[in-house]
Amino acid sequence: MLSTRVIACLDVHNGRTVKGINFVNLQDAGDPVEQAKLYSDLGADEICFLDISATNDKRKTIYEVISKTADSCFVPLTVGGGVNDIKDFRNLLNCGADKVSINSSAVKNPDLIKQAADKFGNQCVVLAIDAENNDKMNSGYEITTHGGRNKTGIDALLWAQKGVNLGAGEILLTSMSADGTKKGYNLKLTKIISENVSVPVIASGGAGSPKDMVEVVIKSGASAVLAASIFHFGIYSIKSVKDEMEKNGILVRKCQD
Amino acid sequence: MNLVIIDYGSGNLRSVENAFKTSINNNNLNFKVYVSNNLNLIKDADYIVLPGVGAYADCKKGLLKIEGLIDTLVEKVIVNCIPFLGICVGMQLMAEQGFEKEKTAGLEWIDGNIEKINYLSKDSLGRNLKIPHMGWNNLNIYNKKHPVLENILNDEQFYFVHSYYLNTLKKDQILADTYYSHKIPAIVGQKNYLGVQFHPEKSSKSGHKLITNWLKWKP
Numbered sequence: 073m074l075s076t077r078v079i080a081c082l083d084v085h086n087g088r089t090v091k092g093i094n095f096v097n098l099q100d101a102g103d104p105v106e107q108a109k110l111y112s113d114l115g116a117d118e119i120c121f122l123d124i125s126a127t128n129d130k131r132k133t134i135y136e137v138i139s140k141t142a143d144s145c146f147v148p149l150t151v152g153g154g155v156n157d158i159k160d161f162r163n164l165l166n167c168g169a170d171k172v173s174i175n176s177s178a179v180k181n182p183d184l185i186k187q188a189a190d191k192f193g194n195q196c197v198v199l200a201i202d203a204e205n206n207d208k209m210n211s212g213y214e215i216t217t218h219g220g221r222n223k224t225g226i227d228a229l230l231w232a233q234k235g236v237n238l239g240a241g242e243i244l245l246t247s248m249s250a251d252g253t254k255k256g257y258n259l260k261l262t263k264i265i266s267e268n269v270s271v272p273v274i275a276s277g278g279a280g281s282p283k284d285m286v287e288v289v290i291k292s293g294a295s296a297v298l299a300a301s302i303f304h305f306g307i308y309s310i311k312s313v314k315d316e317m318e319k320n321g322i323l324v325r326k327c328q329d
Numbered sequence: 330m331n332l333v334i335i336d337y338g339s340g341n342l343r344s345v346e347n348a349f350k351t352s353i354n355n356n357n358l359n360f361k362v363y364v365s366n367n368l369n370l371i372k373d374a375d376y377i378v379l380p381g382v383g384a385y386a387d388c389k390k391g392l393l394k395i396e397g398l399i400d401t402l403v404e405k406v407i408v409n410c411i412p413f414l415g416i417c418v419g420m421q422l423m424a425e426q427g428f429e430k431e432k433t434a435g436l437e438w439i440d441g442n443i444e445k446i447n448y449l450s451k452d453s454l455g456r457n458l459k460i461p462h463m464g465w466n467n468l469n470i471y472n473k474k475h476p477v478l479e480n481i482l483n484d485e486q487f488y489f490v491h492s493y494y495l496n497t498l499k500k501d502q503i504l505a506d507t508y509y510s511h512k513i514p515a516i517v518g519q520k521n522y523l524g525v526q527f528h529p530e531k532s533s534k535s536g537h538k539l540i541t542n543w544l545k546w547k548p
Binding site for chain 2: 073076077117142148165167190191193194195196241267270271272273289290295296321322323325326
């Protein structure tokens with residue numbers, strides 16, 4: 073039977089892993105190449121790199137980071153951040169990324185989802201959605217872009233469904249209000265998106281303990297759980313997360329020795 | 330030994346190359362690895378890997394685009410009987426026909442067609458099953474004595490990502506299946522050629538085990 077995936081996410085800034093709270097106050101959290109290898113050896117089912125470098129110049133360092141990681145890390149690797157066009161997709165895939173996630177650029181140009189899916193396959197296109205509470209929206213959530221700085225007036229559920237129709241093979245769903253708080257995932261948001269799209273939904277933002285992972289899978293139906301801070305700072309290991317999930321009846325891939 | 334990973338414009342070639350090279354180095358195997366569509370190189374190959382990601386029809390077009398490639402593959406795999414491994418869409422191309430996007434003829438090395446996974450059901454936690462079938466899943470191995478499978482354990486998992494599967498009545502071609510909504514052939518083939526629906530190159534230690542077994546295989 074299919075295991076529920078535990079994904080370790082590395083926010084990479086100018087070639088270093090960082091983590092902030094609600095996307096600000098960045099703290100250095102290590103070398104992404106070493107961390108990716110370590111997490112994959114310790115049982116992470118996938119690795120996700122989010123490049124949050126400030127400038128295009130610095131952004132090129134991500135290619136080197138991905139190439140080095142792909143050489144030594146044999147689990148799927150998703151890379152996102154600053155992807156604007158098909159050329160960026162191709163460059164990242166050539167470096168060894170398996171999937172590419174797009175966010176702001178897809179909102180600006182939804183056709184990019186279709187172009188990429190046609191060219192590289194749906195499995196390669198991850199639509200990253202940063203959502204925020206907004207009662208004026210039918211679903212109760214609005215999508216934001218540029219790391220939460222820009223509001224769009226677009227309903228999160230309608231956008232997710234549109235993205236899937238255009239060819240996105242997976243949705244990486246981040247709750248902006250929960251991100252970095254370690255107070256648990258946004259269960260309501262995850263549930264409404266998860267139950268209403270046909271593709272897998274990765275819950276992101278807010279993981280503070282293995283119990284949070286269990287909760288978002290059981291109560292909200294997430295296909296996968298993603299976390300950053302709790303792994304980087306050694307608060308919890310991948311294994312402790314999987315043990316807790318397994319104890320609660322969620323199938324997971326065993327961490328190998 | 331020469332291992333050629335076929336480059337036909339599809340697939341995560343770098344990941345496949347890395348994984349095979351790592352298995353070769355870790356086990357001190359004597360292989361030269363080429364990622365190529367050069368027919369002369371393919372003619373000299375001792376082992377061939379056909380990767381593939383993306384849509385079936387596009388992958389088939391990619392094969393056809395390289396003049397003489399399919400004939401060379403048939404000569405090497407069907408006539409000369411060298412070890413062959415198809416990965417994901419590379420495995421699906423071994424079937425009779427694909428039905429993704431449009432009806433497309435396959436290589437017809439194995440019986441059956443590539444059809445959409447039926448997913449109108451829920452999992453044990455009550456979650457809707459999603460498409461693609463994406464993530465780590467177990468194998469149910471039918472032929473544990475097969476040299477490529479003999480040390481693979483039942484609780485080992487492999488990384489799958491696909492929306493279509495091989496629907497076949499010829500069960501003796503299925504070496505292992507997995508379960509997602511229904512049984513899905515995971516390893517298929519006969520004689521000297523095998524295809525895997527999952528991605529061994531992304532399946533961590535279990536994947537390396539399978540790749541190493543295949544590299545040592547002398548069918």
